Amino acid sequence: MVEFELWWLLIIPFFFGLGWIAARIDIKHIISETTDLPASYFKGLNFILFQDYEKASESFSDALRIKPDSLELHFIQGNIFRKLGKIDQAINLHNKLLDQKELTPQQIESVKAELMQDYFTAGFYDRCESLxxxxxxxxxxxxxxxxxxxxxxxxRHWDSAIKYCKEVEQNFGVSYRLQISHFLCELALEKIIQEKKDQAIKHLEHALDIYKNSTRANIILGELEFEKQNYKSAIEIWKRIELQKPTDFILIATKFLECYEKLNKQNECLSFLSHLRESYGINQIDSVIFNFILQKEGSKNAEEFAKNNLIKKPSIEVLDQLFSAKSLNNNSDSDIKMMQQVIKNSIGTKLFHLCNHCGFKAKQHHWQCPACNSWETVSNELKDIGK
Structure with a gap:
């Protein structure tokens, strides 16, 4: 029984290593070669398991010296080079493979696919497209x-992006509706800059036809109405967001409230915003309401609003609002100002928009994560990373 357990402890790192490379390399070829693979191969897998890619690269270099004809070992080494940012070495490695006359047509395509990945990572897009x-x-x-x-x-070639999305959808049954809606929104923004707003509206309506939950399209449509001072129309468009993705409402809550103010219906709007906050847990709406009360009704009413919120749901953000109002009511109180500054400093280092796909932290909202390029994965509300 003891021998059996030790055997499994030795083989587990091997299978973890295989999992790391399985997405890019045919596992059948790896298994067929395991009978005569050098010991440095298994050392390399172990280093990959513990994310020590420099040592993994050294081990696979040793393995390649022993088995220079192994295509799979070259591919693993190329992947490690890309992981380490040594793109030039990956390109050289794969170009040397292409110079080998004994490769089969299928193997040549496999090497070209790796080289295409190298060129993309290096930003050599023309070479990548040619290949x-x-x-x-x-x-x-x-x-x-x-x-x-x-x-x-x-x-930022959005028309081409839409074309490739549709090809993937048609040939492989993978939905890209969400992505296409964003590409159409990007096209709309370009048309707005060019003062071609009618064309922009067509792109936005197309985005909603493609993906009915495109809050971004409705946000931009509402902003176009807001700029034309069509406040009722902007309100109607933005209210659709509640039926799409209510948490996105925070992105236009301030302008939404401004529309109602222009129509002298701010109390109606405050009631609606409170409904959103309570129904969908959009806590940052409190900041919008607080700022409005502070600007329009004065610091005393804002202090009372913050105090009531602090009783209902204590948080450092609401405490910051309370001290902001207090400092205006007690302009000469240095203790209040000092406490307010401490709170602001604490909040400033802890609140971020977080990508729920890769964990990227940003001080502003992005529709596409700058780190992993995923769409609609960055939180709309600021999140406390200390929690």
Whole structure:
């Protein structure tokens, strides 16, 4: 029994290592070679398991010296080079493989796919697109289309991005409706800058046809009405957000309240905002209401509002609002000002918009995460990373 357990302890790192490379390399080829793989191969897998990629690279270099004909070992080493940011070494590695005359057509395509990944990572998009034309087998069509899509996004070629999304949807049954809606919104923003607002509206309406929960499209449509001082129309458009994704309402709550103020119906708006806060837990709406009361009704009413909120749901953000109002009511109280500054400093280092996909922290909201490029994964509300 003891021997059995020790055996499994030895083999577990091996299978973890295989999992790391399985997405890029045919596992059958790896298993077929395990009978004569050098010990440095298994050392490399162990280093990958513990994310020590420098030592993993050294181990696979040793393995390649022993088995220079192993295509799989070259691919693993290339992946590690990319992981380490040594793109030039990955490109050289794969170009040398292409110079080998004994490669089969299928192997040549596999190397070109790796090289395409190298060029994309390095930002050599022209070379990447040129190489994609040489990948003709069915095996690499989805891979090729996704890289071409990513290139289009990087270069902000939104029409091309939409085209590649539709090809992936048509050929592989993967939905890209959310992404296409954002590409249409990006096109709309370009048209707004060009003063072609009628075309912008068409793109936004198309975005809503493609993806009915596109709050971004409704936010921009409402802003266009707001700029034209069509406040009732802006309100009607923005109210749709509650039926789409209520938490996105915080992105336009201040302008929404301004629309009602222009119509002398601010009390109606405050009631609606309170409904959103209570029904959907959008706590940051309290900040919008507090700032409005502070500006329009004075610091005493704002202090009372903050004090009531602090009783209902104590938080450092509400405490900051309370001391902000108090400092205005007691202009000469240095203790209050000092406490307020301490609270602001504490909040300033802890509150971020967080990407729920990769954990990226940002001081402002992004529709696309700058780190992992995922759409609609960055939180709308500021979150306390200390919690």
């Amino acid at each position: 994609s034309e040489e990948l003709s087998s069915e095996q690499y069509q989805k891979f090729k289309l996704k890289i071409l899509l990513d290139i289009s996004i990087k270069q």
